[in-house]
Amino acid sequence: xxxxxxxxxxxxxxxTSPTExxxxxxxxxxxxxxxxxxxxxxxxxxxxxxxxxxxxxxxGQPPPVNSATILxxxxxxxxxxxxxxxxxxxxSGAGRINYQFANEFTGGLHGDPxxxxxxxxxxxxxx
Amino acid sequence: xxxxxxxxxxxxxxxxxILEVARRGRAIVRAxxxxxxxxxxxxxxxxxxxxxxxxxxxxxxxxxxTPGEFNWLRHLEGDDRAEFLDEAINVLEDVAAGGSLESxxxxxxAWRVTALAVADVARRExxxxxxxxxxxxxxxxxxxxx
Numbered sequence: 020x021x022x023x024x025x026x027x028x029x030x031x032x033x034x035t036s037p038t039e040x041x042x043x044x045x046x047x048x049x050x051x052x053x054x055x056x057x058x059x060x061x062x063x064x065x066x067x068x069x070x071x072x073x074x075x076x077x078x079g080q081p082p083p084v085n086s087a088t089i090l091x092x093x094x095x096x097x098x099x100x101x102x103x104x105x106x107x108x109x110x111s112g113a114g115r116i117n118y119q120f121a122n123e124f125t126g127g128l129h130g131d132p133x134x135x136x137x138x139x140x141x142x143x144x145x146x
Numbered sequence: 147x148x149x150x151x152x153x154x155x156x157x158x159x160x161x162x163x164i165l166e167v168a169r170r171g172r173a174i175v176r177a178x179x180x181x182x183x184x185x186x187x188x189x190x191x192x193x194x195x196x197x198x199x200x201x202x203x204x205x206x207x208x209x210x211x212t213p214g215e216f217n218w219l220r221h222l223e224g225d226d227r228a229e230f231l232d233e234a235i236n237v238l239e240d241v242a243a244g245g246s247l248e249s250x251x252x253x254x255x256a257w258r259v260t261a262l263a264v265a266d267v268a269r270r271e272x273x274x275x276x277x278x279x280x281x282x283x284x285x286x287x288x289x290x291x292x
Contacts, residue, residue, distance in 0.1 A: 058288050067289075092225075
């Protein structure tokens with residue numbers, strides 16, 4: 020079960036059979052956690068797993084499948100010190116995920132820097 | 147822009163030269179009635195037409211209108227619209243000077259994606275607002291039993 024983010028607690032082991040060991044902890048904004056849990060029902064399991072495997076290993080690289088765009092203007096501004104701009108990932112024709120990543124996130128505390136992906140927003144609107 | 151001018155009668159005997167000149171830029175052939183005809187790569191014509199169309203549309207945006215191709219701009223706040231306009235005009239100037247139209251289309255596409263990303267209230271509040279680490283929870287890999 021998903022719980023509140025605490026930078027000092029180990030991440031739950033994600034995935035059943037990812038092709039590569041996750042390097043980034045993946046977090047989702049509370050307002051979109053329900054949509055995150057519905058992803059597989061909405062677009063099937065393959066695309067969400069491809070997204071997860073991509074961002075948990077190489078979030079700053081172009082995705083091997085699907086497409087990504089860096090948002091412009093204020094929507095693309097980094098949310099945390101050292102985080103990336105917002106990346107808009109097209110998970111399918113009907114689903115999009117906006118995320119940022121940080122390679123040395125401490126949460127403003129004095130903990131060890133760690134790699135985090137922040138899923139900011141998810142949408143299934145027809146554009 | 148300078149260009150070599152040929153007569154219509156030269157189209158037969160100097161066609162190889164005329165085509166080569168046209169390929170490198172433009173060749174002008176003067177018809178018998180005096181009309182000047184331009185031979186130039188199709189890419190050049192298409193880029194010029196696109197630049198003109200986009201320039202008119204951007205001019206409309208600058209004057210506060212939202213032309214159909216920029217209908218999505220209504221989702222952006224004023225300073226983002228201004229930033230879009232500034233960037234678009236700069237890139238379009240590069241295209242007009244011989245740059246690739248693709249760079250302009252990519253810019254417009256990225257701004258359109260941005261506008262649609264903030265079209266919904268919840269997404270707008272998170273993407274444009276302040277967030278903290280405590281707003282986030284762990285995301286399990288889809289398909290993983292929780």
